[in-house]
Amino acid sequence: MRDKAKLKMKVNGKTHSVEVEPDASLLEVLRDQLNLRGTKKGCEEGECGACTVLIDGLPVVSCLTPALKCQGLSVETVEGMEDGKKLHPLQEAFLETGAVQCGYCTSGMLMSSRHLLEKNTNPTAEEIKIGLSGNLCRCTGYVQIIEAVLSAVKKIKESEK
Amino acid sequence: MRVYTTIGQSVTKVDGREKVTGRTVYAGDEVFPDLLYVKVARSDRPHAEILEIDLSSAKNIPGVVGVWTAHDLPGANATGTRIKDESVLCSKRVRRVGDPVVLIAAKSLRAANSAKESVSIGYRDLPAVFDPEEALRPEAPRIHESGNLLFEKKMIKGDVEAALSKCAYVITNTYRTQRIEHSYLEPEAGTAYMDGKKLTVKLPTKHAHFEQDELAKILGLDRKDIRVICAPIGGYFGDKQGLSPGYYAAIVTRLTGFPAQMVYERRESFEVSTKRHPYIIQMTTGADKEGHLEAVKVDILVDTGAYASYGPSIIGRGVVHAVGPYRVKNIHVKGRLVYTNNPVCGSMRGFGVPQVAIACESQMDLLAEAVGKDPFEIRRINCLQAGEENASGQTLKASVGLTECLGEVERIQESLPPHPREIDPQYLTGWGLAIIYYGIGLTGLPNPGVAQMSVEPGEKVQLCVGVGDGGQGAFTTLLQIASENLGLSQGDFNLLSADTLTTPNSGTSTASRITYVVGRAVTEACHHLAGQVGKKVAANWGVMDLVFEDGHYHCGVRKISFREAVDTLVNEKLLAEGIFDPPTTPTDKETGLGSPYATYAFAAHAAQVSVDRETGQVNVLRIIASHDVGKMIHPVHVYGQVQGGAMMGLGYGLLENVIVKKGRILNPGFRAYLIPSSMEVPEFHISVVECPEPTGPYGAKGVGEPSLLPTAPAIHNAVARATGQYLFDNPVAMEDVWRALS
Numbered sequence: 081m082r083d084k085a086k087l088k089m090k091v092n093g094k095t096h097s098v099e100v101e102p103d104a105s106l107l108e109v110l111r112d113q114l115n116l117r118g119t120k121k122g123c124e125e126g127e128c129g130a131c132t133v134l135i136d137g138l139p140v141v142s143c144l145t146p147a148l149k150c151q152g153l154s155v156e157t158v159e160g161m162e163d164g165k166k167l168h169p170l171q172e173a174f175l176e177t178g179a180v181q182c183g184y185c186t187s188g189m190l191m192s193s194r195h196l197l198e199k200n201t202n203p204t205a206e207e208i209k210i211g212l213s214g215n216l217c218r219c220t221g222y223v224q225i226i227e228a229v230l231s232a233v234k235k236i237k238e239s240e241k
Numbered sequence: 242m243r244v245y246t247t248i249g250q251s252v253t254k255v256d257g258r259e260k261v262t263g264r265t266v267y268a269g270d271e272v273f274p275d276l277l278y279v280k281v282a283r284s285d286r287p288h289a290e291i292l293e294i295d296l297s298s299a300k301n302i303p304g305v306v307g308v309w310t311a312h313d314l315p316g317a318n319a320t321g322t323r324i325k326d327e328s329v330l331c332s333k334r335v336r337r338v339g340d341p342v343v344l345i346a347a348k349s350l351r352a353a354n355s356a357k358e359s360v361s362i363g364y365r366d367l368p369a370v371f372d373p374e375e376a377l378r379p380e381a382p383r384i385h386e387s388g389n390l391l392f393e394k395k396m397i398k399g400d401v402e403a404a405l406s407k408c409a410y411v412i413t414n415t416y417r418t419q420r421i422e423h424s425y426l427e428p429e430a431g432t433a434y435m436d437g438k439k440l441t442v443k444l445p446t447k448h449a450h451f452e453q454d455e456l457a458k459i460l461g462l463d464r465k466d467i468r469v470i471c472a473p474i475g476g477y478f479g480d481k482q483g484l485s486p487g488y489y490a491a492i493v494t495r496l497t498g499f500p501a502q503m504v505y506e507r508r509e510s511f512e513v514s515t516k517r518h519p520y521i522i523q524m525t526t527g528a529d530k531e532g533h534l535e536a537v538k539v540d541i542l543v544d545t546g547a548y549a550s551y552g553p554s555i556i557g558r559g560v561v562h563a564v565g566p567y568r569v570k571n572i573h574v575k576g577r578l579v580y581t582n583n584p585v586c587g588s589m590r591g592f593g594v595p596q597v598a599i600a601c602e603s604q605m606d607l608l609a610e611a612v613g614k615d616p617f618e619i620r621r622i623n624c625l626q627a628g629e630e631n632a633s634g635q636t637l638k639a640s641v642g643l644t645e646c647l648g649e650v651e652r653i654q655e656s657l658p659p660h661p662r663e664i665d666p667q668y669l670t671g672w673g674l675a676i677i678y679y680g681i682g683l684t685g686l687p688n689p690g691v692a693q694m695s696v697e698p699g700e701k702v703q704l705c706v707g708v709g710d711g712g713q714g715a716f717t718t719l720l721q722i723a724s725e726n727l728g729l730s731q732g733d734f735n736l737l738s739a740d741t742l743t744t745p746n747s748g749t750s751t752a753s754r755i756t757y758v759v760g761r762a763v764t765e766a767c768h769h770l771a772g773q774v775g776k777k778v779a780a781n782w783g784v785m786d787l788v789f790e791d792g793h794y795h796c797g798v799r800k801i802s803f804r805e806a807v808d809t810l811v812n813e814k815l816l817a818e819g820i821f822d823p824p825t826t827p828t829d830k831e832t833g834l835g836s837p838y839a840t841y842a843f844a845a846h847a848a849q850v851s852v853d854r855e856t857g858q859v860n861v862l863r864i865i866a867s868h869d870v871g872k873m874i875h876p877v878h879v880y881g882q883v884q885g886g887a888m889m890g891l892g893y894g895l896l897e898n899v900i901v902k903k904g905r906i907l908n909p910g911f912r913a914y915l916i917p918s919s920m921e922v923p924e925f926h927i928s929v930v931e932c933p934e935p936t937g938p939y940g941a942k943g944v945g946e947p948s949l950l951p952t953a954p955a956i957h958n959a960v961a962r963a964t965g966q967y968l969f970d971n972p973v974a975m976e977d978v979w980r981a982l983s
Contacts, residue, residue, distance in 0.1 A: 101351075111270075115272065116263075117263070117266070117272075118262070118263020118264065119263070120267075120426070120427070120475075121269070121428075121504070122426050122427070122507070123428075123910060123911050124507060125507065125912060127910065127911035127912050128426060128507075128911050130426055157263070158261075158262065158263035159262070161262070167262070171261040174257075175254065175257045175258060175261050178251070178254075178877040178878060178881045180254060180260045180712075181476075181712030181713060181714070181885065182426065182427065182473075182475045182476040182711060182712030183256075183260030183261075183265050183475065183712065184267070184425070184426040184475035184476060186260050186261060186263075187263045190261065208919075209920055210919075210920070212919045213918050213919050213920045214918075216424075216426060216918060217426070218423075218424050218425055218426055218476050218478070218885075218889070218916060219712045219713075219881070219885045220881055220884060220885050220888075221881075221885040221886070221887060221888030221889070221917075222888065222917075222918075222919040222922045223880075223884040224877070224884065225919070226919070226922070
């Protein structure tokens with residue numbers, strides 16, 4: 081048996097110390113050890129984007145990220161998006177515009193969108209397409225997802241007024 | 242025009258908040274103490290006899306709880322949607338790569354995977370057949386005892402040969418379509434556990450009650466000892482029914498008593514799940530000198546793979562729709578479904594029609610060119626109008642909005658400014674048009690939708706339906722129909738869905754039937770419930786005649802709302818059931834004629850493409866989509882179906898192809914099997930036509946499958962307009978376009 085390794089990382093602002101298999105992926109640790117199952121396993125080869133999370137603000141596919149790479153880093157998942165009971169403007173916009181159908185790609189889409197808006201507060205539809213090109217969705221045809229991100233931009237601007 | 246309070250409003254998706262917060266618990270998210278992880282060791286041969294199975298090293302892996310073969314199964318080892326020709330675990334023979342042989346359960350996923358790797362199966366290879374034409378030859382290896390021709394279906398009307406001999410124009414071509422993968426983002430999953438004495442299975446499924454019947458046989462249990470709960474469905478597109486992880490998890494729970502979970506890996510999902518059938522279609526279209534269709538002759542050969550799955554029903558629908566939404570007096574359509582040792586094909590969005598739509602609509606454009614008419618005109622003079630007879634001899638009485646859809650597409654196309662690529666010398670550009678119709682509900686079969694309701698003072702109204710929500714918004718739509726009927730809103734209801742313990746069997750979530758069939762059943766249930774509450778009101782008021790309108794009971798000046806009436810005048814629990822079985826007739830065995838569907842949805846799409854002169858790369862620049870949905874219950878969801886369907890149609894027409902060599906899939910994953918990404922999204926223009934269907938809830942029909950049908954044919958026609966050359970194979974491959982250009 082291999083020895084387990086100690087991993088200390090921040091997830092959604094809270095510090096966790098867990099013992100992990102040395103080859104465990106971040107996705108496995110989030111889902112199976114921290115019970116954060118909002119992050120989805122879609123393909124386990126980094127192609128679909130359903131498992132996208134942010135590490136120190138940057139989007140990664142957690143299925144291909146070794147958990148031990150996150151030592152001392154800060155991870156954000158869909159579970160950390162709400163502010164108390166209030167939805168994040170992106171979550172609100174996804175809900176309102178029809179960006180959510182089956183919901184399986186949604187967590188990853190939200191994380192990629194969040195990163196996109198942190199980098200670019202006023203993206204064009206074309207920039208949103210590029211920003212979400214690593215996240216597959218089979219239900220919506222992406223149109224209402226792009227509309228949702230544009231709508232979230234407006235919501236954020238209005239809340240800052 | 243009638244004003245509604247919720248019908249036609251894009252109300253909040255009832256299960257949306259859970260989904261945007263990551264709280265939705267899909268079948269693979271279930272957590273249990275002592276959970277066993279399930280794996281299946283599968284055949285790596287397309288056709289072979291099993292000589293020996295060595296389980297010794299698998300059994301010795303720490304953490305492994307059980308390793309089982311066919312001999313250990315607790316019940317029947319035969320399953321299938323239409324024909325029970327599949328084994329749960331193969332004992333003597335495998336007929337395709339991916340056939341299940343050994344079942345494994347372990348305390349960890351790692352141990353289960355190691356055990357799967359160490360199972361050793363000895364085979365003797367058998368001659369295999371991978372081509373449907375070869376499979377029909379007398380010397381071909383027999384895949385099943387019954388022979389390789391699984392099913393044949395015909396539709397015959399008039400005298401096609403005589404009519405063709407008199408036609409001014411006769412066009413014959415052969416079209417070939419590919420296998421494609423559903424590619425739902427959620428891989429198949431299932432979790433089973435004992436709830437007291439009841440074996441309970443949670444799995445995403447389009448028909449929980451079917452799974453209960455099938456599991457009862459496989460588990461050797463009485464139906465009442467099994468509960469199937471449809472978990473949230475992470476996309477299905479026609480799939481997710483039958484032998485799947487939930488079945489294997491249930492067997493493990495049956496054998497061990499422990500909770501068990503299985504989730505397919507993406508590769509496994511690609512290899513094992515059913516595909517859209519590849520068709521070889523020979524189509525002859527005959528018309529008079531003005532371009533009026535006189536005769537259509539179609540021969541369809543379909544490779545269904547190693548097992549029947551939904552195949553017979555799919556070819557049935559394909560034959561009925563082969564002539565398209567046109568007025569034709571002389572028809573001969575023959576469809577044959579053939580077993581091979583290829584991956585299994587089954588139900589996928591469009592159910593046998595996307596293939597024939599490509600052939601049919603290419604033929605119409607070729608005819609337009611031959612006659613010298615434009616693509617709109619040739620369709621306008623031939624397409625079905627209300628009161629006319631379709632191919633199967635059914636008179637379409639009402640709700641035929643095809644001419645309006647065509648008009649909408651033409652109007653929008655003419656209003657658009659030139660696309661920048663039209664003046665870029667690097668590209669050729671062109672517009673292509675296609676129209677379709679699609680029967681809503683099962684083909685010529687009874688398919689009742691059932692809804693049950695109950696109400697008692699101080700409690701929410703309970704609505705029970707036996708269907709799940711595949712993401713399209715079925716729950717929201719059904720609640721809108723109930724709300725409108727009773728003058729309530731979404732929050733006044735408690736919805737129970739697709740659970741064999743608590744909901745009725747509402748039939749399968751297929752054939753775009755939920756809104757039309759189950760929605761109408763909800764309306765019926767509401768009428769019965771309102772009637773029962775009305776009796777109490779009438780008794781209380783001492784009157785005979787009451788009117789129930791806008792959610793209120795009226796008698797003269799007296800008025801009380803449904804909710805108030807329940808809370809103040811009812812002192813018991815009232816139950817109501819609504820059933821709607823769309824009026825259809827089975828098609829005639831010899832001629833295939835009849836009235837197979839109670840209503841049809843209609844659509845027209847136009848696609849504008851650019852073709853790179855150097856590389857042959859095709860890009861879809863714009864899609865105009867017009868759909869006659871009867872009535873939009875929830876506009877945002879209708880648009881979501883149209884956009885999602887059109888993008889799936891774009892993938893079908895341009896990108897997707899499950900490549901199979903000697904029965905083996907060469908691209909079993911998203912790395913080499915490309916589905917459309919956000920980068921492929923064209924400019925969309927959508928127009929919804931509402932030609933109300935008298936038997937539908939508030940006039941609604943369906944849109945889930947019609948949405949994708951015209952897109953690929955429109956792309957074919959657009960590429961032909963851009964390049965001057967028709968390509969008869971789907972998808973339109975870059976290399977074929979390049980060859981056509983050079």
